[in-house]
Amino acid sequence: MNKNEKTVSLMLIPYVLFLIVFVVLPLLVVIYYGFTDQQGNISFSNFINFFGNTRTVGTMVYSFGIAIITTVICLLLGYPVAYILAKGSYARKHAFLMIFVLPMWINFTLRITALKEILTMVEGNIALHPFFNTIVCMVYDFLPFMIMPLFNSIAKLDDSLTEAGRDLGATGAQVFFKIVIPLTIPGIVSAITMVFLPAMTNYVVLDMVYNSTYIMGSLIGSYFNAYDWNNGSVISAILLIMIAVLTVISNRIMRGKDDQNR
Amino acid sequence: MAEKNIIELRGVAKSYDGRNEVISDINLEVKEGEFVTLLGPSGCGKTTILRMIGGFETPTRGEILLEGEDISVLSPNLRPVNTVFQKYALFPHLSVYDNIAFGLRLKKMPKSEMDEKVKKVLDIVDLEGFEERSISTLSGGQQQRIAIARAIVNEPKVLLLDEPLSALDYKMRKEMQLELKKMHKLLGITFIFVTHDQEEALTMSDKVVVMARGQLQQVGTPEDIYNEPANVFVADFIGESNIFNGVMLEDKKASFADTVFQTVDDYPRDTKIDAVIRPEDIDIVEPGKGQITGVVTSCDFKGTFYVSFIQCDQYEFEVHGFKQLKENEKVGLSIDPDMIHIIKYDTSMNHFAGRLSAYHNGVFTLAFGNSRMDLGLEVLFEGATDSDGYPVDKNGDVIDWENLQLEVSFDPGDATMSDDPAEGDATGSILSLYYIGDHYSYTVKTKNDLLYIVDDEFLWNIGDTVGVSVPAEHLSIKVREEESNE
Numbered sequence: 001m002n003k004n005e006k007t008v009s010l011m012l013i014p015y016v017l018f019l020i021v022f023v024v025l026p027l028l029v030v031i032y033y034g035f036t037d038q039q040g041n042i043s044f045s046n047f048i049n050f051f052g053n054t055r056t057v058g059t060m061v062y063s064f065g066i067a068i069i070t071t072v073i074c075l076l077l078g079y080p081v082a083y084i085l086a087k088g089s090y091a092r093k094h095a096f097l098m099i100f101v102l103p104m105w106i107n108f109t110l111r112i113t114a115l116k117e118i119l120t121m122v123e124g125n126i127a128l129h130p131f132f133n134t135i136v137c138m139v140y141d142f143l144p145f146m147i148m149p150l151f152n153s154i155a156k157l158d159d160s161l162t163e164a165g166r167d168l169g170a171t172g173a174q175v176f177f178k179i180v181i182p183l184t185i186p187g188i189v190s191a192i193t194m195v196f197l198p199a200m201t202n203y204v205v206l207d208m209v210y211n212s213t214y215i216m217g218s219l220i221g222s223y224f225n226a227y228d229w230n231n232g233s234v235i236s237a238i239l240l241i242m243i244a245v246l247t248v249i250s251n252r253i254m255r256g257k258d259d260q261n262r
Numbered sequence: 263m264a265e266k267n268i269i270e271l272r273g274v275a276k277s278y279d280g281r282n283e284v285i286s287d288i289n290l291e292v293k294e295g296e297f298v299t300l301l302g303p304s305g306c307g308k309t310t311i312l313r314m315i316g317g318f319e320t321p322t323r324g325e326i327l328l329e330g331e332d333i334s335v336l337s338p339n340l341r342p343v344n345t346v347f348q349k350y351a352l353f354p355h356l357s358v359y360d361n362i363a364f365g366l367r368l369k370k371m372p373k374s375e376m377d378e379k380v381k382k383v384l385d386i387v388d389l390e391g392f393e394e395r396s397i398s399t400l401s402g403g404q405q406q407r408i409a410i411a412r413a414i415v416n417e418p419k420v421l422l423l424d425e426p427l428s429a430l431d432y433k434m435r436k437e438m439q440l441e442l443k444k445m446h447k448l449l450g451i452t453f454i455f456v457t458h459d460q461e462e463a464l465t466m467s468d469k470v471v472v473m474a475r476g477q478l479q480q481v482g483t484p485e486d487i488y489n490e491p492a493n494v495f496v497a498d499f500i501g502e503s504n505i506f507n508g509v510m511l512e513d514k515k516a517s518f519a520d521t522v523f524q525t526v527d528d529y530p531r532d533t534k535i536d537a538v539i540r541p542e543d544i545d546i547v548e549p550g551k552g553q554i555t556g557v558v559t560s561c562d563f564k565g566t567f568y569v570s571f572i573q574c575d576q577y578e579f580e581v582h583g584f585k586q587l588k589e590n591e592k593v594g595l596s597i598d599p600d601m602i603h604i605i606k607y608d609t610s611m612n613h614f615a616g617r618l619s620a621y622h623n624g625v626f627t628l629a630f631g632n633s634r635m636d637l638g639l640e641v642l643f644e645g646a647t648d649s650d651g652y653p654v655d656k657n658g659d660v661i662d663w664e665n666l667q668l669e670v671s672f673d674p675g676d677a678t679m680s681d682d683p684a685e686g687d688a689t690g691s692i693l694s695l696y697y698i699g700d701h702y703s704y705t706v707k708t709k710n711d712l713l714y715i716v717d718d719e720f721l722w723n724i725g726d727t728v729g730v731s732v733p734a735e736h737l738s739i740k741v742r743e744e745e746s747n748e
Binding site for chain 1: 317337344349353368413416417
């Protein structure tokens with residue numbers, strides 16, 4: 001090991017420590033509580049509790065539902081915006097992009113509070129439309145996270161490819177579906193990951209719009225509030241496993257695309 | 263070859279910003295089945311013309327005809343024209359087969375017919391059996407061939423090739439040049455090829471279109487372009503040339519490089535000319551024989567010939583020959599009159615390359631030739647203002663004026679001469695004059711050999727020292743634009 005490499009490894013120490021204290025240890029703690037009972041014995045009872053209970057499984061399905069609807073709406077709204085921003089010939093497209101992603105830097109509870117006021121003005125009693133309002137707030141909250149990765153991916157797309165498509169006889173729509181969409185799949189996958197996973201657990205939004213239904217995040221919150229760390233942890237562990245699986249799948253897709261683009 | 267025009271450009275001009283024209287007033291005819299090359303330096307507008315024929319740009323003025331019908335605003339997908347792109351633009355998510363079949367699928371061609379066509383073009387580009395390969399596994403040369411296959415499988419009326427060989431290495435490029443030429447013969451399709459490589463253009467084409475600064479300089483066969491360049495730019499750009507300013511004497515004699523040469527071309531006496539001589543057309547003879555004598559300053563071996571430089575007083579001749587010369591050797595140069603190409607000097611306009619040399623309080627100093635003058639910020643940049651001593655454009659961005667290349671031109675009639683050398687922007691002596699009906703056209707040569715052309719109604723004498731003033735308000739100043747995609 002030469003001197004330079006030594007310095008680099010010394011510099012890494014604080015980051016490694018950080019990772020151990022704030023990522024690895026908490027993970028171990030989650031796994032420990034998830035697979036022990038109240039007395040500290042190793043047990044799968046928390047698992048059985050979760051999957052044996054129609055209420056908790058229903059919550060999982062409901063969370064999935066909300067996350068899927070939010071993601072689909074964000075994608076349908078975000079893709080055209082990202083495309084126009086990335087490929088339009090506006091002198092100030094970066095300024096436009098900024099306007100779209102600016103809300104990302106404001107705390108989301110503040111944004112939701114503001115949106116809630118608007119919804120109240122429109123609807124009167126917002127407690128009457130909990131599901132609709134949840135979706136509106138979620139979409140509003142996550143749209144910038146959808147636009148950013150899509151914008152980056154579309155901006156990287158070489159214009160000569162779309163020109164080649166037109167040249168070979170494709171209409172604008174055919175070019176879009178046969179060339180633009182397939183070649184921006186990495187961006188679509190990472191945008192979906194950015195929205196879908198947080199949307200599954202973002203229960204604060206539901207609380208704020210008086211949606212009394214539970215999602216995965218609220219379930220974890222309520223267990224921990226009741227000092228039931230074991231059942232709370234097992235749900236966290238289940239979510240972690242789902243996130244891991246989705247990440248592996250999205251990495252697979254992206255790696256495949258990278259190979260093609262090389 | 264049929265004499266029908268397949269493509270015709272009529273008065274075509276293109277401007278991206280509404281002020282500077284990237285190409286202006288292009289008239290061009292392409293015959294059916296021809297191999298036409300657009301040749302010129304980077305930024306000359308050749309790619310813009312190709313993109314307008316392909317449908318990716320719309321002309322600002324003029325029309326583009328395909329078989330007599332105006333297609334200038336037709337979408338690219340509706341034109342019977344296909345393009346081979348500079349960076350190939352193959353679809354990375356599709357196999358070789360799907361890339362080639364892309365256009366056929368859109369036409370809803372039956373699978374069996376499609377298979378057959380794809381197989382046939384792969385055969386033409388020498389990549390039999392590559393159907394199922396993925397694009398990323400192909401070398402640059404193979405990708406190039408697939409790009410060609412993908413275009414010709416659609417049987418276009420015109421194939422556009424945008425510097426398709428520029429990314430290949432030297433040997434590969436030579437090989438592809440010959441193959442493209444072969445393909446052109448085999449397919450009988452009209453090829454319009456864009457390149458900045460003059461050798462490539464001369465090797466491949468039936469017709470070469472030389473361009474510079476957005477204008478056609480010369481259109482002709484490769485032989486014409488090489489042997490009879492229409493102007494100094496073409497002579498200089500195509501191959502190596504010796505170019506000298508001079509003047510015609512009587513009886514097919516021209517004076518340049520302080521020597522009188524017999525010529526074949528004839529112009530009236532006192533016509534200002536440029537003489538162009540190719541380095542390989544000069545023979546080395548014993549000192550005193552030949553028309554001019556000089557001293558060898560260098561001689562380098564270039565593989566198949568020697569490149570020598572011969573200094574004859576203040577004039578330098580480049581000579582290509584098979585004989586090695588010794589440095590400081592005294593030699594005679596003999597030039598066959600047939601090999602001296604005389605080009606009439608354009609005296610209708612003054613053209614100078616210019617730049618901005620300083621900036622102070624909203625005023626630039628414009629420098630061209632030997633002239634320096636103040637130029638208000640707004641003259642070049644509409645809506646620009648001064649901000650804390652820096653020029654900013656109408657969007658508020660600081661203008662990068664130091665690297666701007668300008669073309670300054672003015673009418674000889676707008677310039678004035680004065681017998682007080684101190685009075686003008688530039689000082690020089692009168693080199694020549696002609697009487698043109700109602701006024702004289704003077705050529706004033708400055709100490710550093712720059713020529714100003716000035717019209718004046720009074721008679722001056724050759725050799726008079728004069729000051730030349732150029733009125734700032736009559737200058738036409740153009741920013742030299744790089745092509746948008748280069």
